[in-house]
Amino acid sequence: MVNDTDTLHTLAHIVEEIAGVESAEVTPEKSFIDDLDLDSLIMVEITLQIEDTFGVKIPDDQIAELRTVGNAVSYIDGHRP
Amino acid sequence: MTTSRTPAPSVDRLAPWAFEAFVEANTHDTAYRPPVVDGPVGPTIIRNGHELVNFASISFLDLERHVPVRRLFAEGARAHGLSTSGSRMTQGICRPHQVLEETIARHTGKERAISFATGLLANIGFVNAMSSSAHFDTGIEVRNHDTFFVVDRDVHWSIWKGLEGLGYGRNVHAFRHNDVSGLARVLDRVRARDRKTVVIAESIYSADGTMGPIVEILDECDRHGAISMIDDANGFMVYGPENRPYAREAAAIRERADFVMVSLSKAIGLEGGAIAGPAAAIDAFELLSGTSMFTAAIQPPTAYVATRTIETLADNPAIVDDYLAHAARLRRQMHEADTPTTPTESYMLSVPIGNDAAALQMREWFVEDGYLVPVFSYPAVSRNQALLRLFPHAGHTEEQLDGFLSTLLTYRRRLGV
Known part of the structure; x- marks a missing residue:
């Protein structure tokens, strides 16, 4: 899992x-x-770095839906190869 | 037999572009038909028969007082004609272009300069030349599509236009406005030293009037082996002498920047632009920029006047010294009247207003009361970060500046901003 x-x-x-934001802030x-x-x-x-790191392509129309860090984590986990 | 004619395109075919709806939706905020100015632009202008005190002119030195610009233009037109009427490579440039380019190279401290019809074309041409790949024959080729650009976010539209299509996030990155640590972070992250990297920043930025941290940016370029290009459109022939602000930055641009872009439409009061830099690169730009070859050049009489104006400003420092003191006086008066401006010592005054609607209302009232004041509101700036961006003009009288300031204070009270 x-x-x-x-x-x-x-x-x-x-x-x-x-972005220079401390990782502890990214919750x-x-x-x-x-x-x-x-x-x-x-x-x-x-977004590009996510694609390179996780192998997950994020279509342009999905980027706007990833409003929170949690949204992005769920998307990545749901689409990882 | 009747000949059928192709019917004229119907307006309906443009419907998918939604231009009409776009214009209708925005006409309360934006004029899509530009206002028309009668007579020359100066410290005042005439629009619809009304005289307005003009804070919108990017040419601010009132040069006709110091340089017989129109007589020289006529002289240049008589001697060299009105148009180059041919390409640099095929027909050649006019003598005034050659002299202007040598003059600009000398005054920017670079080996060679190449002129363009506008500063915008200079910037697009620079990016194009630095990222071109061209192959003519064995040994006659450049392969620079792998150039990596790192730019200040607030660089001019023309730089962003040139970078379009090069892959933002891949071959193009940006750092937060004037944030050297942000620049350093990007250069480290992308391992700039292992790539062909070009850093682009401006000297004086048009929206907020700030001077970029030029020395520190050039330090980072040195540290990472990156090429630097400084867009000095707003600083050319204004900053440099030790007695003026930003002498340190101007010296760094002159002595350390690899390339510099200059504009002839600001202090020089004309139209045109140039890129100055190492001779071998500028020679290659003749073929690689595209925007020097495939379009018109600066009109010959304009190039003729530009050289003489540049030399006059260099030989008569009081012209710019007096102007900078004039602009600084207005800034001081605004601060004394509790009207903050963006912190900068440059001649551009940027007055934060905040609320977009309030700023747009002020713009309308200013015109009714006889002042033309540029307002930057959303989307030109972030929502409710609207500002007034003023160019004091050397020709503005004390009375006009006092009148403007008291009018601004009245509006602020009225709007509660």
Whole structure:
């Protein structure tokens, strides 16, 4: 079974590396835009890094649905190869 | 036999583009038919028969007082004609272009400069040239589609347009505005030293009037082996002398930046742009930029006047010194009147208003009361981060500036902002 704590942990490090937000701040209930103060450009970079790291392609029309960190973790875990 | 004519395209065929609905939805906020100015643009302009004190002009030195611009333009037109009428490579450039390019190279401290019809074309041409792949014959090729660009988020539209299609998040990254640690983080993450990396930032930014952390940006470029390009559109011929603000940044641009972009539409008061840099690269840009070859050039008389204007500004520093003091005085008066401006020592005054609706209302009232004041509101800036962006003009009188300030204060009280 996929461990979503691992996914969260990895995603938090991606966000830290790309956006400079401390990984401890990247928790499931946080909204990328409103709580973590990330803008659309950073989200593009994070999405690409998610694709590279997890092998999960996120279609453009899904990106807007991934409002929170938790949404992203669920999506990744639900679509991992 | 009647000949059938192809019917004119019907308006309905454009319906999928939704232009009409787009324009209708926004006309309360945005004028889609530009206002028309009668007479020359200066510290005041005439629109619809009304004179407005003009804070929108990006050419602010009132140069006709110091340089007989129109007489020189006529002289240049008589000697060199009105149009280049041919490509740089096939027919050649006019003598004023060559002299202008040499003048710009000298004043930017670079080996060579190439001119473009506008600064926008200079920027697009730069990105294009640095990321082109071209193969003509064995040994006559460049393969630069793997160039990696790292840009300040707030760089001009023309840079972003040039970068379009190069793959944001792959070959293009951005760092938060003026955030050197953000730049460093990106350069580390992408292992810039192992790639062909170009960092692009501006000197004075158009929206907030701030000067970028040029020295520190160039330090990071040195640390990571990255090429630097500084868009100095708003700083060219304004900053440099030790007695003016930002002498340190101007010296760094001159001595350390690999490439610099300059505009002729700001302090120089004309139209056109140029990229200056190492001679071998600029020579290659003749073929690789696209925007110097496949379109019109600066009009010859404009190039003729531009050279003389640049030399006049260099030989008569009081022109810009006096202007900077004039702009600084208005900033001081605004602060004394408890109207904060974005922290910067540049000549551009950026006044945060906040609420988008309030800022747009102010814009309308200003026009009714005789002032043309540019307002940046959403989507040009984030929601409810609206601001007034003012260019004080060397030709503005004390009375006009005092009148503007007291009008602004009245509106702020009226709107509670």
